[in-house]
Amino acid sequence: MSKPFLSIERLTQQFPDGQGGALTVFENATFGIEKGEFVCILGHSGCGKSTIMNILAGLAEPTSGGVKMDGTEVSGPSLDRGVVFQNYSLLPWLSALKNVTFGVKARYPEWSKAKVEQHARDYLAMVGLEGDVVHRKPSQLSGGMRQRVSIARAFANHPKLLLLDEPFGALDALTRGTIQDELLKIWGGTEQTVFMITHDIDEAILLADRILLMTNGPFARVAESVEITIPRPRNRTEIVEHPNYYAIRNHLVQFLGQRSKELAGQPSDDPDQRPATVRIDKTAAADPEPEPAPRLQAVNT
Numbered sequence: 368m369s370k371p372f373l374s375i376e377r378l379t380q381q382f383p384d385g386q387g388g389a390l391t392v393f394e395n396a397t398f399g400i401e402k403g404e405f406v407c408i409l410g411h412s413g414c415g416k417s418t419i420m421n422i423l424a425g426l427a428e429p430t431s432g433g434v435k436m437d438g439t440e441v442s443g444p445s446l447d448r449g450v451v452f453q454n455y456s457l458l459p460w461l462s463a464l465k466n467v468t469f470g471v472k473a474r475y476p477e478w479s480k481a482k483v484e485q486h487a488r489d490y491l492a493m494v495g496l497e498g499d500v501v502h503r504k505p506s507q508l509s510g511g512m513r514q515r516v517s518i519a520r521a522f523a524n525h526p527k528l529l530l531l532d533e534p535f536g537a538l539d540a541l542t543r544g545t546i547q548d549e550l551l552k553i554w555g556g557t558e559q560t561v562f563m564i565t566h567d568i569d570e571a572i573l574l575a576d577r578i579l580l581m582t583n584g585p586f587a588r589v590a591e592s593v594e595i596t597i598p599r600p601r602n603r604t605e606i607v608e609h610p611n612y613y614a615i616r617n618h619l620v621q622f623l624g625q626r627s628k629e630l631a632g633q634p635s636d637d638p639d640q641r642p643a644t645v646r647i648d649k650t651a652a653a654d655p656e657p658e659p660a661p662r663l664q665a666v667n668t
């Protein structure tokens with residue numbers, strides 16, 4: 368099998384536990400993400416999602432193991448990887464507009480000043496920030512507005528890999544819906560790969576090709592990779608009518624409510640701790656073919 372675009376290999380992260388010992392957040396996590404895939408990760412608070420994302424971004428070094436993107440070891444940040452942080456992380460001394468143009472200038476040094484500014488304004492407008500508000504500094508913006516600037520900044524750079532840490536957490540439902548749709552539009556028209564952390568199960572089903580499920584920490588692991596067997600384009604009102612929707616949703620709820628605890632701290636038989644692939648497809652049962660496919664298939668890959 369060819370190597371995936373993003374390859375996470377036996378990643379282990381330990382931190383000092385504050386009492387002279389070590390806290391193992393996760394151990395030997397191994398999984399891959401294909402080019403152009405949209406992958407969401409779900410897991411309880413503290414299981415290590417942001418830690419994984421910081422390592423993928425090249426902003427933190429794991430205790431052991433590594434990450435390869437396009438066959439090259441990830442070390443240090445790169446314009447090829449755009450990040451929306453859980454706490455927005457804007458540059459406080461720059462206006463919303465300059466927070467976006469800053470990266471665009473670095474990405475496209477040959478562009479004129481006017482072109483850079485127009486590009487940044489287009490992305491800010493896409494997240495609903497237009498007019499005088501773009502000249503305000505982060506401290507003069509609401510939490511939701513800051514989050515939107517952070518989204519515009521990451522998207523405007525057209526990175527090969529978008530790393531999103533609960534990017535819509537601070538947004539009201541309406542804005543959230545609009546920006547989710549914009550994200551799907553941007554992603555659909557490019558070769559971009561998206562890795563997104565979310566606590567929202569319905570958001571994950573709407574957006575993702577696959578959802579990775581993490582057990583509780585310490586010694587957390589990515590236990591399952593659940594395929595979202597619902598065709599695109601998806602629409603938030605129609606998606607719930609699809610026969611697979613509630614079957615997938617129930618599986619995710621059950622994992623987060625129960626199995627994430629039961630499996631906590633238990634390594635799998637696989638030394639690389641690869642997630643089991645879970646494919647739930649109720650439409651296969653309605654197939655008139657005499658050999659019905661199993662409704663739930665869980666295999667180690």
Ligand SMILES: Nc1ncnc2c1ncn2[C@@H]1O[C@H](COP(=O)(O)OP(=O)(O)OP(=O)(O)O)[C@@H](O)[C@H]1O
Pocket residue numbers: 382383392410411412413414415416417418419453584
């Ligand atoms: N720099 C650090 N030093 C020590 N411990 C850390 C550090 N960063 C994270 N941790 C610990 O690692 C664990 C995982 O943290 P992480 O932020 O990755 O969780 P998370 O899954 O993103 O949680 P949430 O959903 O609340 O954002 C936690 O127990 C946290 O306390």
Ligand SMILES: [Mg+2]
Pocket residue numbers: 416417418453532
């Ligand atoms: Mg986090």
